[in-house]
Amino acid sequence: MSGSKDRLRLWLRLLKVVRGIEAEVRDRLRREFDTTLPRFDMLAALSRHPDGLKMSHLSGVLRVSNGNVTGLADRLTDEGLVKRVPVPGDRRAMILQITTAGQREFYRQAAAHEDWIDQMLGDVPAAEARAMAERLTAFAAGKEEKEAAHAQ
Known part of the structure; x- marks a missing residue:
């Protein structure tokens, strides 16, 4: 069988x-x-950036459109899980920050999420999971390097 079929x-x-x-x-x-x-x-991304992220940067991190980020931000802000902070010197830009309530809710959800994934992948030994994750990380980094080289 050819390599392309295997891939x-x-x-x-x-x-x-x-x-x-x-x-x-x-x-x-x-x-x-x-x-x-x-x-x-969104809560996960903001929890990793306690100082917040500009909405445009957040859309890049989440790989969704600015419109999608705005809609999500509106709902999460209404619920008190996220807040908007003006960017000094730029009246149009906003930084989104996770609130204390948002952080608490995210931790609650993240703990359950970790348990779910552990259950679903429970048949994969830890060392094998680590090795697979490292291989996929290396693959993604190589792909990004190739894309960056093609963009120049």
Whole structure:
């Protein structure tokens, strides 16, 4: 069998596994926390940046449009989980910051999320999971380097 067929088969298997896990996570977030994966992802990103992120930067981190970030930010702000802070010297720009309530809620959801993933991937030994994660990280870094070289 040619290498291209092996790589295609790998891609299809990765896609099937990821889609299955993502569907289960989405369902559990909805059932257990009455929330969505995009809301969880936004809180996760903001929890890693306690000083906040500009909305435009956040859309890049989340890989969604500015409009999607604005809609999510509106709802999370209304719920007191996120706040908008003006950027000094730029009247149009806003920084989003996670609030104390948002941080508490995110930690609660993140703990459950970690348990879910641990259960779903429980058949993968820790050392193998670490090795697979390192390989995927190296693969992603190599891909980004190639894309950056092509952009120049």
